[in-house]
Amino acid sequence: MSAIANSGKLVRLALRRDRIVLPAWLVVFVLFAAVNAAAVADLYPSVASRVQAAGASNSTPSLVMLYGWIYDPTAIGAIAILKLGGPYAALVGVLAIILTNRHTRSEEEAGRLELIGSTVVGRHSALAATMFTMVGAGVVLGLATAAALAAAGLPVAGSVAFGAAWTGLVLVFSAVTAFIAQLAQSSRTATGLSVLALGVAFVLRAVGDVTGHDRHPTFLTWLSPIGWAQQVRPYAGDRWWVLLITLGFSVLLYAAAYVLASRRDLGAGILPDRPGRATASKALRSPVGLAWRLQRNALYGWAGGFLLMGLVFGSAASGFGELLNSPSAKQLITALGGEKGVTEAFMAAVFGIVAVIASAYGISAALHLRGEESELRAEPLLATRAGRVRWAWSHTFVALAGTTVLLLVNGIGAGITYAAHTGDGADFGRLIVAALVQLPAVWVLTGFVVALFGLLPRLTVLGWVVLAALVALSEVGPLVKLDKTVLDVSPFAHIPKLPGGDVTVAPLAILVGVAAVLVAAGLVGFRRRDIAP
Amino acid sequence: MTTAISASGLVKTFGRTRALDGLDLSVRTGEVHGFLGPNGSGKTTTIRILLGLLRADAGTAEVLGGEPWRDATTLHGRLAYVPGDVTLWPNLTGGEVIDLLGRLRGGLDPARRRDLLERFDLDPTKKGRTYSKGNKQKVGLVAALASDAELLLLDEPTSGLDPLMEEVFQECIREVKADGRTVLLSSHILAEVEALCDRVSIVRKGRTVESGTLTELRHLTRTSINADLARSPNGLSSLDYVHDLEVDGTRVRFQVDTGRLDEVLRQLTDAGVRSLTSQPPTLEELFLRHYEDPDAQLPAARHEAAAR
Ligand SMILES: Nc1ncnc2c1ncn2[C@@H]1O[C@H](COP(=O)(O)OP(=O)(O)OP(=O)(O)O)[C@@H](O)[C@H]1O
Ligand SMILES: [Mg+2]
Numbered sequence: 005m006s007a008i009a010n011s012g013k014l015v016r017l018a019l020r021r022d023r024i025v026l027p028a029w030l031v032v033f034v035l036f037a038a039v040n041a042a043a044v045a046d047l048y049p050s051v052a053s054r055v056q057a058a059g060a061s062n063s064t065p066s067l068v069m070l071y072g073w074i075y076d077p078t079a080i081g082a083i084a085i086l087k088l089g090g091p092y093a094a095l096v097g098v099l100a101i102i103l104t105n106r107h108t109r110s111e112e113e114a115g116r117l118e119l120i121g122s123t124v125v126g127r128h129s130a131l132a133a134t135m136f137t138m139v140g141a142g143v144v145l146g147l148a149t150a151a152a153l154a155a156a157g158l159p160v161a162g163s164v165a166f167g168a169a170w171t172g173l174v175l176v177f178s179a180v181t182a183f184i185a186q187l188a189q190s191s192r193t194a195t196g197l198s199v200l201a202l203g204v205a206f207v208l209r210a211v212g213d214v215t216g217h218d219r220h221p222t223f224l225t226w227l228s229p230i231g232w233a234q235q236v237r238p239y240a241g242d243r244w245w246v247l248l249i250t251l252g253f254s255v256l257l258y259a260a261a262y263v264l265a266s267r268r269d270l271g272a273g274i275l276p277d278r279p280g281r282a283t284a285s286k287a288l289r290s291p292v293g294l295a296w297r298l299q300r301n302a303l304y305g306w307a308g309g310f311l312l313m314g315l316v317f318g319s320a321a322s323g324f325g326e327l328l329n330s331p332s333a334k335q336l337i338t339a340l341g342g343e344k345g346v347t348e349a350f351m352a353a354v355f356g357i358v359a360v361i362a363s364a365y366g367i368s369a370a371l372h373l374r375g376e377e378s379e380l381r382a383e384p385l386l387a388t389r390a391g392r393v394r395w396a397w398s399h400t401f402v403a404l405a406g407t408t409v410l411l412l413v414n415g416i417g418a419g420i421t422y423a424a425h426t427g428d429g430a431d432f433g434r435l436i437v438a439a440l441v442q443l444p445a446v447w448v449l450t451g452f453v454v455a456l457f458g459l460l461p462r463l464t465v466l467g468w469v470v471l472a473a474l475v476a477l478s479e480v481g482p483l484v485k486l487d488k489t490v491l492d493v494s495p496f497a498h499i500p501k502l503p504g505g506d507v508t509v510a511p512l513a514i515l516v517g518v519a520a521v522l523v524a525a526g527l528v529g530f531r532r533r534d535i536a537p
Numbered sequence: 538m539t540t541a542i543s544a545s546g547l548v549k550t551f552g553r554t555r556a557l558d559g560l561d562l563s564v565r566t567g568e569v570h571g572f573l574g575p576n577g578s579g580k581t582t583t584i585r586i587l588l589g590l591l592r593a594d595a596g597t598a599e600v601l602g603g604e605p606w607r608d609a610t611t612l613h614g615r616l617a618y619v620p621g622d623v624t625l626w627p628n629l630t631g632g633e634v635i636d637l638l639g640r641l642r643g644g645l646d647p648a649r650r651r652d653l654l655e656r657f658d659l660d661p662t663k664k665g666r667t668y669s670k671g672n673k674q675k676v677g678l679v680a681a682l683a684s685d686a687e688l689l690l691l692d693e694p695t696s697g698l699d700p701l702m703e704e705v706f707q708e709c710i711r712e713v714k715a716d717g718r719t720v721l722l723s724s725h726i727l728a729e730v731e732a733l734c735d736r737v738s739i740v741r742k743g744r745t746v747e748s749g750t751l752t753e754l755r756h757l758t759r760t761s762i763n764a765d766l767a768r769s770p771n772g773l774s775s776l777d778y779v780h781d782l783e784v785d786g787t788r789v790r791f792q793v794d795t796g797r798l799d800e801v802l803r804q805l806t807d808a809g810v811r812s813l814t815s816q817p818p819t820l821e822e823l824f825l826r827h828y829e830d831p832d833a834q835l836p837a838a839r840h841e842a843a844a845r
Contacts, residue, residue, distance in 0.1 A: 190627045190666065279662035280629075284636035294637060298626060380624045384677070387588045387618040387690075388641035391610045535590040 015133045015140075022103065022137075025465070029099050030145050032472050033170075036479060037088055038152035043483040044084040045157055051078050058083055062218065066320030066350065069210040072234045073219045081158040081239025085166055089234050091357070094206050096145070096170055097230070100138060100177035101198040107134040108185045108194075131182060131265055135258055142174030162239030169233040172250035176229040177202060179257035186264035196305050203309055205230045210316065229253070291390050291398035299369055299402045303409065306365050310358070310410045314417020317354045318435065319425070348504030351418070351438065359442035359496060360475055362410045366450035367467045369403035373457045373530075374464040378537050386535065396530045400454050400523055407446045415439025431503075438502035444515030445495035449474075451522030458529025461536050541566045541688055541719040542587060546596035549582055549743075556582040558743035559596065564721055564736075569714050571730040571737035572723040575828045579743040580723040581621065584692050587721075588618055601688055614643045617686035621693035621723075623677035625665030631676040632661030638680040650683040656705050670697040682709050689713060689720045695729060707732055727820045739827045747827055751820075758818040758826060759792040762801070767809025776801065787811075 019026070048054045058077030061067045071090035076082045108131065150167030154160045181198040188194040209231040212224030225231035232253075235246045287293045373396060376382040385395055415436035423432040453467035460466075474494045481491045491497050495518075498511040542564035549557040557579045564570040572580050585591040587600050589609035598605050603612045625634055639645030654661055657675045668676065674697050681689060695706050703726075710720060710733050724730050730737060731751065738748040747754060759780060766787045773789065774782050779801060782791040793801045795818065805813070 279660075280633070280664055282630070282632040282661040284633040284640070288633060288637050289640040291641075297629070380620065380622065381626060383585075383590060383620060384618060384623075384638060384680075385641060386590060387613055387616075388638060389610055389614045389643055390641045534592060535585070 015136050017133075019137065022106075025468075026103065026141060028469060028472065029103075030141070030148060032476055033092070033096065033099075033145060034148045034152045035476060036092060037149045038156055039480045039483050040088055041081075041084040041153050041156040041158055044086075045080055048080060048083060054078055054080060054083055061086065065214050066317075069214045069316065069320050072209065072213050073221070074240075075219055075237045076240030079159075079162070079239045081153070081162045081166075082237075084153075084156075084158060085238060088166070089169070089238075093170070093173055093230050093233055094202060096173045097177040097202045097205070098199070100142070100174045101181045101195065101202065103141065104134055104138055104178040104181035105185060105191060105195050105198065107137065108182060131261060134182065135178070138174060138178035142171040142178070145174060146171030159239060161242050165236050165242040165244065166238035168244075168247055169236045169238060169250075172236075172247055172254075173229065173233050175254040176232075176250055176257075179254040179261070180229075182261040183257045183264070186261050192302060196302060200305065200309075203312070204228075207312070207316070209234065291385065291395040292401055294385070295372070295398035295402045299372060299399070299406070302369075303402070303406050306406070306410055307413050310362070310414040311417040313358065313361075314414040314419075314439070315421050316417075317351070317358075318418035318421030318423075320350075349501070351422075351435065351503055352501040352505065354418075355414075355438050355442055355502070356478075356496060356499070358411070358414050358439065359446055359499065360471070362407045362414075362442065363446045363449040363471055365410055366403050366407040366446050367453050367471060369406050370400060370450050370453040370457070371464055371467065372399040372402075373454070374461060377457075377461065377535060380537060383535060392531045393527050396454070396458070396527050400450075400526070403450045403454075404447060404523075407450060408440075408443060411439045411442055411446070412436065434503045441502050441507070441512070442496075442499055444512045444519065445499050447519035448495040448515055448522065451519040451526070454526030455522040455529070456526070458526030458531075458533070461533070539566045540564065540599075542570075542598075542600050542721060544583070544587070544596065544598040547583065547586060547593050547598060548595040549579075549586065549591060549593055556743055557586075557593070557596075560740060560743055561745045561748075562738055563748070564719060566719050567714070567717050568735040569710060569720040569722060569733050571734035572721055572740070573725075573730065573737055573824060573827075574740035578740045580740060581692055582743075583740070584618075584690050584721070584723065587690060588613075588616075615686060616688040616690060617642060617681035617684045618690045619674075619677040619681045619692065619694040621696055623673045625668065625673055625676060627664065627666035629665050630662055631659060631665070631668060631672070631679075634665065634676055635661065635680045635683065639683060642684050642686065644685075645680075645683040646685070650679065653679045653683055653709070656709070657702060671699060671702065674698060675702065678706065678709075682713070687718055689718065689722075691720060692723045693725065694722070695724070695726060703729065727824060731820055739824070741828065754823055755818060756796050758795055758823050760795045760798055760818060761790075761792050761816040762805075762813065763790050763815075764788070764805055764813040765811040766805065767811060770804065770808045773801075773804060776804075 048057055055077045058074040061071070061074055061083075062077070071086045074082050074086060146167035146169075148167075149170055150160075150163045153163035153166060177198070180201050181194065184197045184201065185191075185194040188197055205228040208224050208228035209221075212226070212228065212231060213221045215224070216222045221231065221235075225235070229250065232246055232250050235243065237243050237246075288297055373382075376399070382395065386392060415438065418439065419432035419435035422435055423429055449467070449471060452470060453464060456464045456466055474496060477486075477491065477494055478496055495515055498515060500507045500512075540563055542562060544560065544562040547557045547560040547562075548555070560579060560583055562572075562583065572583070574580055582591065586593050586598055587605050589605040589607075589612070592606050600612055601615055605612060625631070629637075635650065636645070639650070653659075657679055659672060659675045659679060663672075665673075674694065678694055681691070681694075695703055698706060707729065710722070713720060714733075720733075722730070722734065734751070736748070736750050737754065739746050739754075747757070766789060769784065769787055770789055773779055773784075773791065776797075778794040778797040780792045780794075783789065789805075798815075
């Protein structure tokens with residue numbers, strides 16, 4: 005037991021560090037669950053309307069890919085959790101990955117773990133503390149979600165099953181991250197690989213579901229932790245035993261992480277480090293050259309993910325048949341966030357989601373500025389002729405250009421599969437435009453982080469808070485019928501719904517202007533302030 | 538004789554901490570200037586102000602004839618900086634970092650780079666995260682020393698270096714000095730300071746408490762005297778530059794302000810000296826005296842108070 009001595013103290017430390025981020029995430033998720041459940045319950049009061057809606061969803065491959073099957077068409081709960089069990093489940097995974105990594109590898113890289121490791125804590129205390137923290141967070145999330153769903157009027161047993169499934173997701177992805185963190189050479193690599201694992205889990209579930217026939221997914225779904233969460237089938241049988249798979253797998257991975265942790269040195273990965281270049285390449289001669297070098301691997305990974313997402317969504321959109329012209333299907337699409345013109349509304353909604361993910365990239369890329377500053381790596385650079393504005397611009401530029409690349413490849417991916425289906429080459433271009441039209445809103449968020457960096461460097465984490473708030477606003481706002489002026493606070497609200505909608509240039513130009521002002525404020529602010537570790 | 542760095546009355550506060558409280562510093566062109574003081578006394582803060590990374594709340598600073606905050610970019614082409622804790626990018630090699638910093642500073646001499654890598658025995662192909670503490674420090678040192686900078690700002694540059702490498706470092710600094718370049722060296726390693734520095738400034742709690750050559754500073758401290766006299770001495774205890782006096786018959790032991798050694802010896806010879814040993818202050822004593830907080834009741838001070 006001495007290997008994990010004093011983990012309790014570390015748990016308290018972890019909770020203290022996360023005292024804002026963790027509760028904020030939990031509240032957002034519980035809120036999503038509650039509002040979604042309530043809205044769907046209002047929409048389908050009668051069994052007949054539910055059966056019709058569920059039938060429409062189950063016979064639409066794109067929806068099955070995105071959300072999964074509705075296992076009991078008569079149960080309101082099974083319909084209500086459609087969205088929560090699909091994309092939101094992936095977001096729960098992201099939460100688990102970020103938090104786990106925050107307390108393992110990134111702590112280690114900052115050297116703090118070494119300091120802690122030398123005090124009276126056991127060799128595995130940090131890993132154990134992270135596990136305890138994440139188990140706690142998962143259980144709280146599950147209980148709160150179950151309570152919220154039950155409070156919204158859904159059956160209690162199903163609500164608990166659903167909450168437990170989310171708890172399971174936190175456990176699994178925390179375990180995956182803890183395991184990968186032992187293999188990877190750096191915290192960024194660890195995050196990247198973990199998110200990749202999450203993406204694979206999502207795709208396995210999507211493909212496994214869609215290749216099965218009517219509510220019988222193939223074995224691929226059973227290879228995916230997200231698949232397991234859905235196979236609990238809350239409100240549609242409540243198969244508790246599936247949770248055992250999740251639990252067993254998590255225990256196994258955590259155990260493996262412990263074994264690896266005792267085999268490797270602090271700061272190193274199990275995967276070996278190869279020697280690199282003895283001299284710098286020609287490209288590494290300017291701040292932008294350095295920023296690109298530091299961020300390119302991450303960008304390649306993100307771009308691969310965005311391309312894949314585009315390909316999947318494009319082919320999913322092709323799956324809408326005439327069937328979806330039925331009124332109940334349209335109603336369902338509306339409930340899931342779309343408008344009219346079902347296929348295009350679906351694509352527009354998807355690009356809206358893509359824009360949020362691209363914003364997350366933009367924020368994390370711009371946050372390199374703060375990371376480099378507080379880890380003191382910026383200092384030697386700023387003591388050269390590089391100049392503050394040029395240096396701050398370097399990562400800003402990578403963030404702005406990176407988001408452009410991501411949306412572009414996403415549009416290309418979607419365009420390829422969609423145009424291949426419709427046989428209309430013009431669709432290819434239309435989807436690329438539909439993806440790129442999101443850029444101004446994405447840039448506003450990126451610019452916001454740059455402004456924070458220049459003006460309020462200790463509050464850069466607000467970038468994430470604002471993104472979460474905007475997502476909450478756009479997801480929950482319309483459902484609770486918030487005033488349009490409130491909804492219009494979000495830059496995403498001003499993006500035309502493409503393909504299909506009308507384009508007005510003015511709002512886009514204004515958004516670009518806002519982004520430019522924010523970036524300029526950040527750069528000027530940084531030139532005027534002290535360097536702050 | 539020109540000054541490379543002159544600062545006067547520098548004040549810098551961080552919230553409630555007053556890191557600098559009217560600090561003065563003057564470094565002459567071509568000298569190696571030691572910058573000493575206890576932990577948290579404001580050395581790093583001063584260097585950051587000189588680099589234009591921080592803006593002083595009050596006071597003036599001039600570096601190579603420019604104002605560090607306003608003229609940062611032009612000045613940075615003429616100076617090189619090594620922080621006390623060189624942090625490297627985990628996936629960049631040491632060689633890449635050296636080249637990058639050199640290029641951003643305006644170019645570095647490949648021959649000198651090669652020579653320094655060899656002398657410091659540094660493998661430039663390793664990734665940043667795999668270097669040991671001392672080797673990280675060497676990356677920063679090679680990057681700075683391979684440049685043609687007129688002024689080197691070194692903040693505890695040798696922390697973590699082994700004695701062999703410390704020797705190489707001292708050699709390099711002597712070469713820099715021979716080139717007529719200027720060095721500001723913050724350090725806790727007294728032997729290094731003694732070996733390299735022409736002049737030193739000592740700071741405590743954000744103020745310069747002493748500045749001068751080591752000889753001058755030695756002058757300001759006390760020499761221990763142990764003597765056997767022919768007669769018991771008269772009047773020694775009334776001299777205010779004699780401290781910790783102990784008289785045991787004809788034997789006396791005391792400390793004297795080194796600047797007044799001559800006068801006290803005259804007193805002793807009047808009493809007839811049979812034997813005498815004198816011990817000049819060690820460097821450690823010299824610094825400890827300046828490092829110690831005069832407000833706090835220290836053992837030595839208490840002893841003195843009791844003797845009086
Ligand atoms: N960014 C900051 N925010 C708050 N306090 C700071 C900051 N930087 C320095 N300080 C404080 O200012 C004082 C002077 O610190 P500084 O780093 O200049 O000391 P130092 O002489 O370099 O010490 P050392 O010998 O330990 O390197 C310390 O009390 C330190 O805690
Ligand atoms: Mg210091």
